[in-house]
Amino acid sequence: MLEIKDLHAKIAGTDTEIIKGLNLSVKAGEVAAIMGPNGSGKSTLSYILAGRDDYEVTSGDILFNGESILEMDPSERAAAGLFLAFQYPMEIPGVATMQFLKVAMNEQRKARGEEELKTPDFIKLVKEAAGDLEISMEMLKRPLNVGFSGGEKKRAEILQMKLLAPSLCVLDETDSGLDIDALKIVSEGVNSLRSPDRATIVITHYQRLLDYIVPDSVHVLSKGRIVKTGDKELAKELEANGYTDIIAEAAA
C-alpha cells in the first residue's frame, strides 16, 4: 500500500537534510510502528507523507497504492485516502467542529466524484462515531479543538479518522498527553478501524501505546533512516534497553 524508496528530504529553503535515504514498505492490513529517539525525523516523516511544504523531497519517491504522491497537494493526498493524526492538533477559532467535519467529508467526496452527504445522514454518522469515543455533541458545537483538553483533541483526531475512513492512517505520537483512560479510548478507536484493506503507521516514543495497538512490524528510525526492522518484540527490547545499542549496532 505504501512504499517509501530511498527518500531524502530537507527543510525547504535550507540545506538541513532530515530524511536521509529512508526505505519503508507497509502492506494493506498491516499496522507498522515507527519508533526512534527525539530528532530522528519521526514527525518530519509524517509531515512529508501529508504533504507539508515546509519540507522538500530532494530524491527518492513515495508510492501510495502504486502511484507517486510527491506531486499531490495535501488535500489531494487526503482525498486519495491518506490521513495524518497530528501530534498537536490545531486550535481553529471561529470554525465550528461540526461545520469543519461536514466540509471535510464533502470535499473529499467531491474530489472522488461522489455525491455530497445530506445533513441528516451526516449527523447520524457523527453521532455514531462520537458515541464510541465518548465525545459529546456539546463538544462538537465548539470551535475546532479550541479549549479542548489534550485527551479531547486526540479523541477528536480519531473521530475525524473514523468519519473520513482513510486507507492509510498515520498516527503521530498520538499517545503524547494522554492519561491511561484516554489512551484506552483512543486505542480502541484505532483498533476498530483495523481491516484487511487499511494500513496504519503508528509513530511513537514509547512502547506503552503498542500494548494497546499491537503492531505487525516495528521499525527503528535514527538520523533519517530506518536502521532496524522487527516484530512487536523489538519494541519491548527497546523499552528495556533504550535506543543506544541498536543505533550503535546500525552505525557499526
Place this chain on the structure above:
Amino acid sequence: MNIQAPIKHTAAEEVLFQSCEAANAAVACSEESQKLREAAVAQLRDNGFPTRRVESWHYTDLRAAVKQLSTPTGSRVSTPLLAGSKVLSADTHIAGVKIEPWSADKAQFAPLESDDAVGQINTALATCGSIATIEAGQTIDTPLSIENRGAHARNVVSIGAGASATIIESVSGDDGFSSDVTLISLAEGAKATYVATCEKGADAIQLGQLRVALGKDANLDIVIFNAGGRLIRREIIVLVEGEGSNLDIKGVNLIGGNSHIDVTTVLQHTVPNTVSEQLFRNISTGKGQGVFQGQIKVHQIAQKTDAQMACNTLLLSNDASFSAKPELEIFADDVICAHGATVAELDEDHLFYLCARGITERTARALLVEAFVDEAVEQIENEALVEALETRIGAWLEANG
C-alpha cells in the same frame, strides 16, 4: 495670533462651496440654524478638506482623495438587512414611535470643532433625514430602518426612558460624494441596537458620523459594517455620560480593490461605573487600505470605568495595508482599560491542518477568513442580525476573496 495666508482651494472644494449655497437656498430654516450652517461653511473655507497634517485625519487624506465632487447618481435599491423592517419616514406609522417631517431646525445643528470635517460638511449640506423618537417605555419589536437616500442626510434618533428598539441605518450607491450624521440619544434605562451599514461602489466617497449620548443605565449595541467604496470614513463619537451605562461596538470592515476605509471612534467616559467594549475585525485585500483610530478618554471622576478595545485585521494580499492607532487618555485611577491591535496574515498551520483533511486550499482559506470575521459578528445578541450580516460577509468574500 498667527496670521495665516488663506489656502488655495482645490476645484473640488470650489464645487463644495457652490453646493453649500445651493443647499442653503433649498432649505429654509431659523436664523439660529442659518448661523450654524454659515459657521460650518466658514470653517470649511478656512481649512479646506482635511489632509494628513490634521491629526485626526492622519491616515486619511481627504483633500487628496476628493479629486472631483459629484452628486450620487442614484442609490441602488438594497434589500433590507432584516426582513420585515419599517422605514423611519414621515409617512410611516409605527405605534410608540413619533416620526416628524425633516427640517433644518430639527436637525440639531451645533457649533463644531475645527477638525470635525464630517460634521462641517454635513451641517453645510444636509437637506434630508429622519427625525424619530421612540416614546418612553415602548418596546419596539419591528426593526426600524433609516435609508440615507439623499446625498447628505442628517438624522436624529431619540430613545425615551426605558424604551427599546433596533435601528438599521444603511447607505448604498455606486458613486458620488455623500455624508450622513446621526445624532442618537438614549434616556435613562433605554436599550437599543444601532446598526450602520455602508455598501458602496468603487467610485463613491462616503463620510459618516454617529454622535451618541448615553444616559443613566442605558444600554447601546452599535454594529458597524463597511464594504466597498473608494473612500469610507465612519466616525463614532460617544459620550458615556450616564452612570451604569453600557456601550458595545462590534465592527466589520471589508476592504478590497482600491478601497480606503477609515473607522474612527472617540469615547468619553465622564461619570463613574460605565462599561464600553469595542471589537473590530477587518479584511484588507487587493490594494485595500484600512484605518482604525480608537480614542478612549476617561475623565477624572469616572472611576470604575471598564473600557476594552480590540482591532484585529487579516491582510490577504501584499498590496493591502492597515493602520491602527489606539489612544487612551485616563485621568481616573481606579479603572480597567485595555486595547489590542493585531495585523496578521492567514495562519499557515491552520491552513495545512484543514488541507490535510481533504479541504482544498481555496475552500480552506475562505473558511478561515470567514471564521475570523464572523467571530465579531457571532457575539451579537440578535440572531437574525447575525445571520443577515454573515450572509453579506459571505457574498463579499465570494466576490473579493
